[in-house]
Structure formats: structure tokens, C-alpha cells
Amino acid sequence: MKEATTTTRIVPDEKGRFGAFGGKFVPETLMNALTELEAAFEEATKDPAFCQELNHLLSEYAGRPTPLTYAQRLTDELGGARIYLKREDLNHTGAHKLNNALGQGLLAKRMGKKSIIAETGAGQHGVASATVAAKLGLSCKVFMGEEDIRRQSLNVFRMKLLGAEVIPAVSGSRTLKDATNEAIRYWVSNVEETFYVIGSVVGPHPYPYIVREFQKIIGEETRAQILQMLGKLPDEVIACVGGGSNAIGMFYPFIQDDTVALRGVEAAGQGVDTDKHAATLSLGRPGVIHGSLTYLLQDENGQVQEAHSISAGLDYPGVGPEHAYLKDSGRVTYTSVTDAEALEAVQILCRTEGIIPALESAHAIAEAVKRAPQMSKDEILVICLSGRGDKDVLTIQDALESEKGGER
């Protein structure tokens, strides 16, 4: 069956605001490009040929729809809600990022651009962009923090193998925030011929809206799949939040379903009582980062603070403006889990289900480890498994070995 969702849609207003959040806080040089992008997107999504080409690529190239897997052994282990995993890890290239990269890549082509740029933290969005560039015959530059280049060497190699140029960002914390600054700087300089493929529901309008529209397929499929399997909606849905694209993609089609509880999970790093975390919605204050008004980790002078997480994809001091809106409206609950809890969750999922999750996704699993036992056996819990852990095995190995070393 085709999903029977949303009667009312949350659309940003003409200024690109979700409530008080969002907007276009960018240098004047980019304003025209954003207006053009807005128009091109509206036009493309009304064009059956564009939608058909995207759907074709999503099914025959990306491997959609991804399965919804009942996690029997994880359910038994936790002893509570019945747990289902939405398997974005089975997308080509290993994460949900490809849904959006394909959409924006096609849009770039439609707008006559020959080169794309992207920023990346964990490298998954960089790999997705490099992949799409190869598939569509575009050139691709990926901006990546030096620290992330070190942490995610496997993904750096994949991007290069796919023909992309990886450009290290050496300012600030040398992570995703700085890669995004560098990508924006490059874009300002080359805006006439370059399309900027943003990797999450962040940045100036219309990006948070466009990325959500390309990612909502996650929740639409999930909703249809669970209805078909069980004849009812889930009681709770959990997803990790870095910028927030897999989470918004999963949540959006359930927003109108009042009986479905939605939980977004941020990275608490070494703990929300330390200064080494990435819990933007829990601990940030409204501010402007990368073109958007949203929750932001910052000091009292408005200087952006560095975020920390064992997971490079969650290590971001901002968050998508729609999440800021959903937090303030109370529709979504945001929590956080620590590096240690995420590592524990990786091992639980490996042991019970034979799936190595990405460290990002492990945050959602860790939240489920806490939540499921509090729920009854006839309740349904869906976790968005945003990506697979191949890229993270070295980080996981290092962390587990130093844990063991610490015990000795």
C-alpha cells in the first residue's frame, strides 16, 4: 500500500522559518543562488520526469525500499517493547545520506551545474556525494576537517577512489563545523558554477526543507511497512541527531500521528556535565550557525563552542532548525547518550542481531536500550539504523582496547 500520511504539512514560511527558527543568514553573495535553488527545487518536484528519475535511481541504484527488520533477539535481550530496525545501513554506500545526495545531485544537473561540493563529518555524506558525482558525471570536491580525516581514513580513501577531491579544513576544531565553514567559503567564491550539496537538514533556507523532502522517504516507507506487517503504527520511534537528517526523514511522516512518540538522540560525548559533548538541543541556546537560526552550542559572547563525540557524524555544535522547532513545540523529545553508552550499544547489536551499526546509529540503539525495558511487550519501538559501522571499526577497536587497558 501507498502510505496514507499527513493531511497538514509543516512547510517553512516564505522566509524559510520553522516557527522562530531557520532563515537565510548568509552573505549577500549567496542570496541569489538560494533563490534560484528554491525555484529549481519547486519546479523539479512538480516535474514527473524528475521524480521518476529520482525514484528509479533510489530503487535500482540505492536499493530502496530498505527493509524494516524485526529484531527478535534484541527484543528478547531487553525484555520490553518489540523492536524493529529501519535498515538505512543497507542503502548503497552504507547510510541514509545517499537519499539526499541523489536528490541534490539530480537537481544540480537539472540546473546545469557541472561541479558539486560537499562538507562531511563522518565521511558518509562525502562518500554519498562522491558516488552520485561519479554516477551523474559531475566533478566533486569534499571539505572535511583534518581531525575527521584522521578518524575516518577509510571513508577518505573511498571518496578518492570514487574520483572526488578531499580538501582538509584546518581551522577551529578541524571537524564538521569547520568543514562546513570552508565549503561555504568556497561556494561564495564559485557560486556561479558550483552546486553545494549540503549533507543534513542544516544551513540556510531552502536546504533544511529540501533535505527533509529527500529524506522523508525513510519515514514514509517505515510507516507503510509497519502498517502492512502489523496493521498498526509504532508506539515510539527513535533516531540519532547530528544535523538531524535521518531523524527528520524518519519523524516527518509521523508528525501528525499523535499516538506515535518521537525521540531524537544527541551525542553526550563524555557527558552532559562535562564540556565535551554535542548535545545541542539539550544544552545549546538559540543562535545563528551556517546560515540558520537554531539551537547552538556557544559561550556567553556568542562564540561557537566545539562539539565532541566519539562519532564524527554527530560532532556538530548546531542542529537543523526544524528540530529546534519540534523541540520547542514539544512534539519530539530530545535526549542524549554518552560515548560509553553508544559503544556498549554497538556490542549489544552486534551480539544479538549480527549487525555492526555506525557509531551515530548506535546512539539511537543506546536510547532504545534504556527505553524498551520501560515499555510493555505489546508496544512497538522502531529505531532508525541510519548507517552501517564499517567506517567506524577502527575507532570502535581503539575505544574498546583502551577501555580494557584501563581496567587492567
Next chain:
Amino acid sequence: MTAAVNRIDRLFEDRSRKRFIPFITVGDPTLEATYQLAHALVEAGADLLELGIPYSDPLADGPTIQRASERALENGVSISDALQLVGRLRESGMEASLVLFSYFNPILQYGVERFFADLAKYGADGVVIPDLPIEENGPAVDAAKKYGIHVISLVAPTSDSRIQMIGEQATGFLYCVSSLGVTGARASLREDLADFLDRVKASTKVPTAVGFGISTPEQVRAVAPHTDGVIVGSAIVLEVERHVEQLKDPEQSAEAVEKIKTFVHQLASALQ
């Protein structure tokens, strides 16, 4: 409070003279150095000073001004320090127009209303907010009007159909971004720059000034006929960077300031 004519308006009353507008970062490398440099720049021929408030994520800036921001932030320089520096310059008798340059987030955290009240209180005349396009600047412009301060709008070579709209709303002067991209010295300017500047001029009643990438007396001379003011940032900040150690040292700072002054004088005198 708004009785006095804003210094920027007074400055551009006589449009037969071109105005020179240097940029430095507040607190680079120390607040004291900025105070000394500000005076030196005015003596070297500056009509209006643009003082940058250091920011952790200056996404409209190139590496030169990014490094200046980092040096200032190492000393913990904040928006309050910049406002107080303006006050100190006024107390010492400085008459040149003073415009602060700040990304929007520090202003938002300081409080938009409070920021403009304090600009007026300490004697600043305007503010450039590079990540606040006209679609977003409503609250800032409302507060600015109340306190007699100008929010300086920017217009870029890509602004196209927006030029008219921006030109009509502009107050103080209109900041024309000379090239695509971030701040930073450039070897050459766009070929269509003169056309762009002339188009902007035709779109607005307020004076225009051109900046971003202008770094040599030749470039200053080339753009002068098409504008009322020329802004030079990174080239001066690079010169400050060359003298950072001396500027920090009370024994040697006067000499360093003198060298930077000579450099700026060459740029300023290319204008007339």
C-alpha cells in the same frame, strides 16, 4: 539622542572627495594595539574606520582575517571590548566615522536592542553585519533607527535583480562587494567591476563604497571613479600580522604602528 546628524551622513555630504575606509580587527594582537592603530590610520588618511569584532566562525572571511580573529580571541576579546574601544577612541577626541563589523550571532547574544543602544552610547556610527541580508535585517534596522545608527547593507556582483531593492533600502552607505568570495587580497579585480559599481550607483541615493580584495594603490585608483569610498581590509591586516610581535611589545610597538601607517598612507593617497 537622534538629534545629532550621523557622522557617516556628514562625511559623505561632499561627494566630490573620495573616502578611504581601512579595516582592522579589534584586539589584533591586543586592544592597546588597536587603539594606537586606529589613531594612526586616521592620521594616514582614513575617513571612516571599520573595526572588526573577532568571531569564531567568520564564514565571509578569508584566511588573513580569520587569523586576525583567532589572535584576538586568544586574548578573549568580546563585543563589549569592541564597544568600549569605540568609547575610548571618542574620549581621546577621534572624529572619524566608526563602523563595527560583526557577524550576527554575537549581536544576537548581546541583545539586538542593547547592542544598538550601546553603539550610540559609545559613539559608533554604523555596523556591517555580513551574514544579515536585507530579508533578515528588520529587527536590527528598527533598533538602529531608534538610536541613529546605520546598518550598512552589502550588495554583491551576484545580487542581480536584488540590487534595486537593496539600493532603495540602504542607509549610511552601500557596501559593494568587489568580487565573489571571501575577504582577502587579490591579484586582480573582476573585469566587469566598473559596470557593476555604476549599476549600483544608479540604484541608490546613498553613497557607495567598494571593498573585498582591494589591496594595492593601483587597484584603489582603478575603482575610485566608480565609487564614493574604497575599503581595504586584508592587505592592512596582513601588514599588522607582519608586525604582530612588535605590536605586542610596548618598547617596539610605536615603530611598528609607524610602518603600518606609512603603508596605509600609500593606499589612502592613491584615492585623490
